Amino acid sequence: MIDVVEVGKVYGKKDQAFTALADVSFTVPDGASVAIIGKSGSGKSTLMHIMSGLDHPTKGAIVVDSEDISALKRKALDRFRAEKIGFIFQAFFVQANESCYHNVSLPLEIARIGGNKRRTRIQAALKQVELADKIDQKAKNLSGGQKQRLAIARAIVNMPKIIFADEPTGNLDSATGEKIEKLLFDFNRKLGSTLVIVTHDDDLAAKCDMQIHMKDGRITQITKKKVVAS
Amino acid sequence: MRITDTIARAARSLRQAKGRTILTSLAIAVGALTLTITMAAGNGIRAYTDRLVANNFDPSESIVGRDKEIANTGAPDGSPKEYDDSVTSLSFGGSGGSVQIKQVTDADILEIEKLPYVESVRPNYQISPRYVTREGSKKYTLSLEAYNPGQKPELVAGTLPAKDLAGDDVVLPEGYVSLLGFRDAKDALGKTVTVTIQQPYSQEALQEFVMKSLAGAVSEGQPIQNTEDITLTISAVSKKGAASLSSAGLSLYVGSAKAKDMYDYTTKGTSQYGKYSYVSIRVKDGADVTVANRAKDDLQSRGYYVVTSQDIQKTIRQFVDILQILVAVFGVITVIASIFGIVNTMYISVLERTREIGLMKALGMRGRHVGWLFRIEAAWIGLLGGAIGSGLALLIGTLINPWLTKTLNLGSGNSILIFDAWQIIGLITALILVAIAAGWFPARKAARLDPIDALRTE
Numbered sequence: 001m002i003d004v005v006e007v008g009k010v011y012g013k014k015d016q017a018f019t020a021l022a023d024v025s026f027t028v029p030d031g032a033s034v035a036i037i038g039k040s041g042s043g044k045s046t047l048m049h050i051m052s053g054l055d056h057p058t059k060g061a062i063v064v065d066s067e068d069i070s071a072l073k074r075k076a077l078d079r080f081r082a083e084k085i086g087f088i089f090q091a092f093f094v095q096a097n098e099s100c101y102h103n104v105s106l107p108l109e110i111a112r113i114g115g116n117k118r119r120t121r122i123q124a125a126l127k128q129v130e131l132a133d134k135i136d137q138k139a140k141n142l143s144g145g146q147k148q149r150l151a152i153a154r155a156i157v158n159m160p161k162i163i164f165a166d167e168p169t170g171n172l173d174s175a176t177g178e179k180i181e182k183l184l185f186d187f188n189r190k191l192g193s194t195l196v197i198v199t200h201d202d203d204l205a206a207k208c209d210m211q212i213h214m215k216d217g218r219i220t221q222i223t224k225k226k227v228v229a230s
Numbered sequence: 231m232r233i234t235d236t237i238a239r240a241a242r243s244l245r246q247a248k249g250r251t252i253l254t255s256l257a258i259a260v261g262a263l264t265l266t267i268t269m270a271a272g273n274g275i276r277a278y279t280d281r282l283v284a285n286n287f288d289p290s291e292s293i294v295g296r297d298k299e300i301a302n303t304g305a306p307d308g309s310p311k312e313y314d315d316s317v318t319s320l321s322f323g324g325s326g327g328s329v330q331i332k333q334v335t336d337a338d339i340l341e342i343e344k345l346p347y348v349e350s351v352r353p354n355y356q357i358s359p360r361y362v363t364r365e366g367s368k369k370y371t372l373s374l375e376a377y378n379p380g381q382k383p384e385l386v387a388g389t390l391p392a393k394d395l396a397g398d399d400v401v402l403p404e405g406y407v408s409l410l411g412f413r414d415a416k417d418a419l420g421k422t423v424t425v426t427i428q429q430p431y432s433q434e435a436l437q438e439f440v441m442k443s444l445a446g447a448v449s450e451g452q453p454i455q456n457t458e459d460i461t462l463t464i465s466a467v468s469k470k471g472a473a474s475l476s477s478a479g480l481s482l483y484v485g486s487a488k489a490k491d492m493y494d495y496t497t498k499g500t501s502q503y504g505k506y507s508y509v510s511i512r513v514k515d516g517a518d519v520t521v522a523n524r525a526k527d528d529l530q531s532r533g534y535y536v537v538t539s540q541d542i543q544k545t546i547r548q549f550v551d552i553l554q555i556l557v558a559v560f561g562v563i564t565v566i567a568s569i570f571g572i573v574n575t576m577y578i579s580v581l582e583r584t585r586e587i588g589l590m591k592a593l594g595m596r597g598r599h600v601g602w603l604f605r606i607e608a609a610w611i612g613l614l615g616g617a618i619g620s621g622l623a624l625l626i627g628t629l630i631n632p633w634l635t636k637t638l639n640l641g642s643g644n645s646i647l648i649f650d651a652w653q654i655i656g657l658i659t660a661l662i663l664v665a666i667a668a669g670w671f672p673a674r675k676a677a678r679l680d681p682i683d684a685l686r687t688e
Contacts, residue, residue: 054592054682075596082594093589093685097246102239109235110595 002028002051002162002194007060007070009046009217020046021057021217028210030161033188033195035205038214045166047214048198052085052164053077064162082110086155086193088184090167092147096140100131100150103139107158125157126150129183145176149183156187162194163187169204181207231599240606247579254575255615257568258661262619263626264561265657266649270627272554273648278640279546287539288380290349290516292526294342295508295535297332333505334534341532342511347525349514352376352486353506355493360426360457362482364410374425375481376489377401378510383483387415388466395485400425400462403480404469415467422461425482427492429456430500458495460488565661568615569668576608576672587676588684601677608669609662616658624649 009021021043028034038044049055051062053069061068069080086107094103104122108114113121126132129149134142139150148168155163165184169177181204188195197208205211213221244251334353343351355376361369377395386404395401402410402418412418435455462484470480484492497503516522519540526536580587587600627647634646 049682078591078594078596080594081592085594087592089685093585095586095589098242102242106590107593109231109239110590110593110599112232114232114235 001030001063001065003061003063004028004047004051005061005063007047007050007057007062009043009050009055010058019217021050024060024217024219026212026219026222028194028196031188031192031194032210033185033208034197034210034212035208036196036198036212036214037200037202037205039200041216042214043217044198044214046217048164048166048196051196052087052162053081082107083158084161086158086160086163088148088151088155088163088165088168090170092144092151092171094139094142094147094150094154097138099136099138100126100142100153101135103150104154104157107154111158113158121157122153125153128156128187129153144172145179148172148176148180152180152183152187156191156193159191160193162196165195165197167199167201168197169201170199231595233602236599236603237606240603241610243579243583244607244610250575250578251611251614254568254571255611255618257571258565258612258615258665259619259622261561261564261568262616262657262661263623264564264619265558266620266623266654267626267647268554268557268561269653269657270623270647270649271557272550273650273653274646275550275553276547277648278644278646279550280543281644283539283543283546286381287542288378288512289539290513290522291380291510292513292516292522292529292536292538293508294334294511294529295331296334296338296533297507298535299331331507333502333507334509335506336504338534339506339509342509342529342534345525345528347514347516347521347528349512349516352378352510352512353490353493354508354510355486355489356502356507357427357489357492357496359492359496360428362406362410362423362425364421364423367409367411369426370406370409372406372425373481374489374492375483376486377483380512383468386467386469388419388464390466395465395483395488397485398461398463398488399465399485401466401468401483402464403482404467405480406482407467418464418467420463420465422463425460425462426457427460427496429458429495429498431455433499460492462488565664569664572608572611572665572668573672575611576604576669577675579607580604580672580676583676584679584684584687587679588681588687591679591681592685597677600679601673604673604676605666605669608665608673611669612662612665613658615665616661620654620658624654 004024004026007021007024008019011018011020024043024047036044036047046055050057050070053062053072057070060070062070064080064084069077072080095106101122104125105118108118108121123132123135126135129152131142131146131149131153134146134150139147142150148171155165163184168184169180172180184195184197185207187193195208197204199205209225211221211223212219213223339351339353342348357374359372359374362372363369379391379393382390383401388401390401391399400423402423404415406423407415407418410418410423412421462482468483494503511525513522513525516525516538522538522540526538529536590600590603591597627649631645631647634640635644638646640646
């Protein structure tokens with residue numbers, strides 16, 4: 001469960017102060033899929049950064065599994081991300097010159113998982129995104145959709161509790177985008193990991209259990225699919 | 231992140247920028263090449279001079295004199311000195327320079343011989359014979375010394391006694407063999423040669439000559455001088471070796487008793503008679519530095535000046551060390567110049583991979599580990615540069631060593647470039663550390679990047 005409690009984020013000081021987030025509060029149940037929707041500048045990316053422990057809020061708390069991560073020191077926060085969070089970005093951010101194997105290997109290396117365990121997990125993750133045959137290919141030789149699948153493999157290899165996806169289909173054509181969406185929701189259901197998608201795509205948002213609409217740093221509306229039992 | 235994973239990642243990212251990596255490494259390689267060659271040359275020259283000293287100076291021997299100049303290894307002191315009866319002028323061959331030296335007398339030798347730690351004393355007999363010849367052969371100039379058992383020359387034929395040459399025995403340098411009409415060195419063994427020595431002009435002979443000249447009885451020529459022909463039996467033929475100081479292969483050696491007879495004969499009636507510019511002493515167990523130094527201190531407290539074999543070795547070594555340092559400075563300067571190359575390369579690498587750094591940090595990699603990723607990258611550059619430089623040095627050394635040995639006439643088995651694996655390993659390690667230091671600030675920049683900013687970078 002992720003509890004976002006009265007989170008605020010202010011950039012700059014005094015006269016130049018800019019409020020990116022104000023009084024944001026909501027709760028995401030374990031295993032749910034959540035869409036954070038809003039135009040650019042609405043504060044949705046800032047919210048994702050704070051929820052994932054990349055950024056500190058100016059006020060408020062983020063409670064993940066009864067631990068307030070906004071109070072964690074940098075080292076503990078790094079560990080939190082390494083162990084519990086998976087990231088998927090709009091621009092993929094795969095390491096172009098590394099092989100698929102070494103791309104997926106990165107989170108395991110950071111978490112100090114080695115040997116056979118590492119190899120089996122990488123192979124399994126690549127198999128799940130149907131890239132098993134590209135294991136030794138360099139990431140730069142992959143197509144856009146394949147790159148995003150590789151990024152998904154990297155996000156799930158560590159079996160994270162929460163996966164954050166920032167505009168996961170933004171750089172893809174609609175057919176490829178749909179495949180990626182399907183993969184994401186499949187893992188959300190199969191692995192039981194919470195999925196947080198940041199998007200301005202209403203169709204994608206509609207496929208989630210819960211939609212948080214943002215504007216000017218505030219939540220304007222929270223909608224939920226009926227099927228979700230909270 | 232484990233160190234092995236960090237090293238592997240750093241190596242892979244370097245492989246992606248091969249051209250840049252190799253060019254940066256080459257700058258270090260030049261420094262490594264210079265330093266490796268310098269170290270090898272230092273080793274070689276030191277080994278060579280050690281052999282030189284070992285072949286020419288018995289470690290338990292010291293030179294003992296009455297004059298400060300004996301112990302002065304630098305240029306002679308030219309300042310005037312108080313006159314002393316035992317002072318004689320010694321001239322240096324060729325250069326025309328001369329130096330006044332307070333000499334060691336026979337009485338001094340008696341005193342030194344009685345000292346408990348002195349095993350033996352050999353005065354330095356400076357004999358200037360006129361010529362050496364043999365029946366049916368021309369006359370040749372020569373230098374002649376008393377045989378020193380601690381300074382055995384390399385031989386072509388014959389054998390050398392352990393202690394001293396007996397009676398009329400002589401060691402003949404190789405160069406005289408054919409001049410004196412022997413078939414070869416073996417042929418010369420057991421045969422005789424004649425060395426002619428002369429007495430100084432006697433007062434009477436000089437007076438007689440002057441009177442005769444004034445009377446017009448002689449228009450040219452010189453006063454009569456007493457000479458003596460000494461017949462010597464060749465017991466060995468010496469070789470001009472690379473590990474001998476210049477005169478060693480050129481002098482005839484006779485036994486010390488014979489040398490004393492000859493010295494006394496050639497100095498009779500002069501101020502040199504019974505005096506020697508220095509004597510060589512053999513100290514009991516003097517191969518031990520502390521024993522030799524204790525003997526030195528004692529002799530110096532008795533008013534002698536002493537140079538031990540170690541002193542000579544030290545002087546030669548100092549000279550080699552200074553030369554080596556001069557060359558090494560060039561290598562160090564090259565390495566310093568290459569540091570800027572590494573710093574530049576590492577900054578470019580950090581800049582190019584800003585988003586990658588952002589990703590790694592987002593995934594929970596510690597800033598410290600990101601920093602080390604880049605430092606190890608720099609270390610790889612240092613390793614590569616060191617390996618290329620040392621490898622080239624080894625190659626060059628292997629190729630030119632035989633040629634150098636031949637050109638410098640060192641004798642087979644001697645090399646000027648001697649490579650020491652541990653020195654090379656040490657050098658490469660040092661270069662790796664230098665490279666890590668050079669990569670420190672770029673790596674710190676990487677470590678401090680904010681993941682959100684880094685990921686936003688286009």
